[in-house]
Amino acid sequence: MNGVSKMFRAIMPEPKIMRNTFAAISNLIDEANLKAKEDGLYLRAMDPAHVALVDMEMRKEIFEEYEIDEEKTFGIDLDRLMTVLKRAKSDDRIILEHKEEVLRITIENSAKRSFDLPLIDVSEEEIRIPELDYPCVIEIDPDAFEAGIKDAETVSDHVTLKASEDGFFIVAKGDLGNVEVQIRKEQTLTFDINESARSMFSIEYLKDILKASKIADSIKVYLGNDIPVKLEFLAPGIKLTFLLAPRIESE
Amino acid sequence: MGKIKCEIVKAIMKYRPMSRKLCLACKGSRLLCHRPKCPLLTKINIQSSFERKLREEIFGPSPSIFVGHSGYPNVFVGPLTAVEDEKADILDDPSKWYGLDLEDIVKLRSMLVRGKTRKNVKKMDKIVEKNQEVALSIKPVDTEVKFAKKPKYSLTFSPVSQPLGASGIIEKFDVAENPKIPKRVDNLLEDKVKANEAVVELYERGYDVYYISRAFSSGAFGIEKRLVPTRWSITAVDDIVGKHVISKIKKYSEISEYMVFHNTYLYNHFEILLMPSKWQFEMFEAWAPNTIWTLAYTKPAINVEREGFFGRTTYAESEAGAYYAARLAVAEALEKMKKQACAVVFREIYEGYIIPVGVWEIRENVRKAMEKKPKKFSTLKEALEDIKTRLKIPLEVYLKRSSPLNQTKLEWFL
Numbered sequence: 001m002n003g004v005s006k007m008f009r010a011i012m013p014e015p016k017i018m019r020n021t022f023a024a025i026s027n028l029i030d031e032a033n034l035k036a037k038e039d040g041l042y043l044r045a046m047d048p049a050h051v052a053l054v055d056m057e058m059r060k061e062i063f064e065e066y067e068i069d070e071e072k073t074f075g076i077d078l079d080r081l082m083t084v085l086k087r088a089k090s091d092d093r094i095i096l097e098h099k100e101e102v103l104r105i106t107i108e109n110s111a112k113r114s115f116d117l118p119l120i121d122v123s124e125e126e127i128r129i130p131e132l133d134y135p136c137v138i139e140i141d142p143d144a145f146e147a148g149i150k151d152a153e154t155v156s157d158h159v160t161l162k163a164s165e166d167g168f169f170i171v172a173k174g175d176l177g178n179v180e181v182q183i184r185k186e187q188t189l190t191f192d193i194n195e196s197a198r199s200m201f202s203i204e205y206l207k208d209i210l211k212a213s214k215i216a217d218s219i220k221v222y223l224g225n226d227i228p229v230k231l232e233f234l235a236p237g238i239k240l241t242f243l244l245a246p247r248i249e250s251e
Numbered sequence: 252m253g254k255i256k257c258e259i260v261k262a263i264m265k266y267r268p269m270s271r272k273l274c275l276a277c278k279g280s281r282l283l284c285h286r287p288k289c290p291l292l293t294k295i296n297i298q299s300s301f302e303r304k305l306r307e308e309i310f311g312p313s314p315s316i317f318v319g320h321s322g323y324p325n326v327f328v329g330p331l332t333a334v335e336d337e338k339a340d341i342l343d344d345p346s347k348w349y350g351l352d353l354e355d356i357v358k359l360r361s362m363l364v365r366g367k368t369r370k371n372v373k374k375m376d377k378i379v380e381k382n383q384e385v386a387l388s389i390k391p392v393d394t395e396v397k398f399a400k401k402p403k404y405s406l407t408f409s410p411v412s413q414p415l416g417a418s419g420i421i422e423k424f425d426v427a428e429n430p431k432i433p434k435r436v437d438n439l440l441e442d443k444v445k446a447n448e449a450v451v452e453l454y455e456r457g458y459d460v461y462y463i464s465r466a467f468s469s470g471a472f473g474i475e476k477r478l479v480p481t482r483w484s485i486t487a488v489d490d491i492v493g494k495h496v497i498s499k500i501k502k503y504s505e506i507s508e509y510m511v512f513h514n515t516y517l518y519n520h521f522e523i524l525l526m527p528s529k530w531q532f533e534m535f536e537a538w539a540p541n542t543i544w545t546l547a548y549t550k551p552a553i554n555v556e557r558e559g560f561f562g563r564t565t566y567a568e569s570e571a572g573a574y575y576a577a578r579l580a581v582a583e584a585l586e587k588m589k590k591q592a593c594a595v596v597f598r599e600i601y602e603g604y605i606i607p608v609g610v611w612e613i614r615e616n617v618r619k620a621m622e623k624k625p626k627k628f629s630t631l632k633e634a635l636e637d638i639k640t641r642l643k644i645p646l647e648v649y650l651k652r653s654s655p656l657n658q659t660k661l662e663w664f665l
Contacts, residue, residue, distance in 0.1 A: 048560035130664035
């Protein structure tokens with residue numbers, strides 16, 4: 001019962017990385033299984049409406065220390081986790097530890113503050129990721145993307161993402177008028193297009209997902225025609241991927 | 252058209268020149284026109300046969316109280332006293348009104364006289380306590396009210412609370428019998444229980460939202476007791492109880508077929524579509540031109556508000572109390588089924604809805620719809636085809652504004 005030989009302990013020197021990663025996830029998902037594996041932390045979950053999916057990899061290299069003897073699954077209430085992570089300041093260290101029925105999060109600086117997060121039962125049902133062929137893969141500045149979505153929000157609650165030889169477009173139409181944001185080919189970081197593509201998405205979901213922008217210098221957009229968009233945020237040691245199902249274009 | 256209705260229409264028409272598009276967004280509550288009072292909701296002076304019963308002193312049963320909102324935090328509070336003994340218990344209980352037409356409702360409300368005393372909402376004195384006794388009693392309480400002068404009859408409307416008839420400033424107010432207050436409610440007065448916990452507890456004990464909101468407005472609940480304007484307390488209780496019921500249904504399994512419910516009452520038509528999914532709620536409000544709030548329109552005006560599984564973080568401003576009343580009625584029905592679903596509510600308000608009667612109409616209308624046997628369909632397309640036959644506005648107009656009706660799911664792409 002005292003779990004002598006079973007252990008997991010990881011030290012994260014930069015609270016910001018964890019906070020920003022989980023902030024985006026916790027906006028979409030209330031509970032998830034966090035998996036501690038030999039080479040890092042993993043999380044895959046779908047939002048209650050089955051519209052968005054997140055796939056997270058946080059490799060052990062970004063931890064100051066990472067010790068594990070066997071793979072572990074922590075069922076976590078993400079709101080609770082965020083509440084704790086928000087208590088950490090940028091010069092603190094965060095220690096994650098498995099203690100019997102809890103995940104202990106210790107914030108360490110001049111004082112040592114421990115929070116025990118009760119583990120909850122989260123369905124272990126496998127979440128399958130649709131395999132899709134994408135005609136367009138474009139890498140852009142996340143801030144430009146986020147600003148474009150906020151522009152679109154001034155007239156509508158949904159937006160069309162388009163890619164063609166001319167660049168990447170964010171287009172919204174509504175009763176209050178139309179908005180078009182263009183990121184020209186030269187303004188993208190990488191630009192790979194076989195044929196032009198367009199799909200429509202909910203702005204609310206995009207806004208939640210783009211909260212992850214803070215961790216990444218670039219975002220890779222995989223776009224097709226009326227299929228889920230894949231948004232990949234890349235930062236050293238972290239891969240955060242979101243898949244968002246499209247809206248049906250009824251106009 | 253009935254005589255009273257005709258006179259109301261005439262009175263409203265007088266105000267027509269100032270009507271503007273802001274009215275639909277405001278519905279008399281936010282005063283977007285920057286006037287001190289809503290000109291469309293201004294008291295309408297029509298004849299009532301009860302007028303001759305108005306005296307400077309009235310002795311009669313008081314089924315309820317009313318707390319105004321203008322001048323907040325210094326508001327008018329006072330009993331609603333019946334000028335006839337008969338039927339006093341139903342005069343402020345909209346759960347018993349379903350089926351009545353606009354004219355009946357105006358008549359019913361005209362039998363009540365609203366007494367007014369200006370009070371700070373935080374000041375709990377003897378007068379406020381007497382009001383509280385009336386509000387908490389499950390039966391009308393005999394009261395003696397002495398007015399400063401004979402109350403004057405006029406009709407006042409609100410989109411949230413029920414219409415009011417005559418009113419007057421109170422000089423003296425006494426409760427003439429022991430109010431019937433349930434023991435647990437009496438205890439809540441003394442207890443340091445948060446207001447929303449008290450609301451949920453009473454709901455779980457079987458009290459309906461009408462009694463609870465009355466008690467809530469009288470300042471009976473909460474750690475710091477205070478009066479709550481009637482219209483705010485109605486929506487606050489719908490929201491608190493709604494959230495509570497939703498937290499329960501979110502644990503149930505999803506429905507397995509598409510279900511369609513519908514009902515029409517008081518020129519308000521409802522279609523409620525339930526879809527197999529986790530809990531979500533979306534509500535459309537389509538106002539025909541020429542209702543009180545759409546005098547400036549030539550085409551129907553459509554509002555939409557929604558919430559996902561995790562609920563809202565902002566107030567549903569464009570639909571306000573109507574949204575929370577409908578959401579509660581739908582959630583209650585799902586709780587009875589022990590199921591969860593994504594609900595889309597279509598509310599069409601026809602031209603005949605010339606005066607607002609309060610959000611009880613929405614709550615009872617949707618409750619009635621949900622009590623009926625639903626039509627069941629295996630596809631969304633079939634369900635929408637069925638709904639389409641009863642909607643006056645083309646379905647496409649709604650569809651392009653909907654979120655859940657247009658959203659695909661990830662598993663469709665596996």
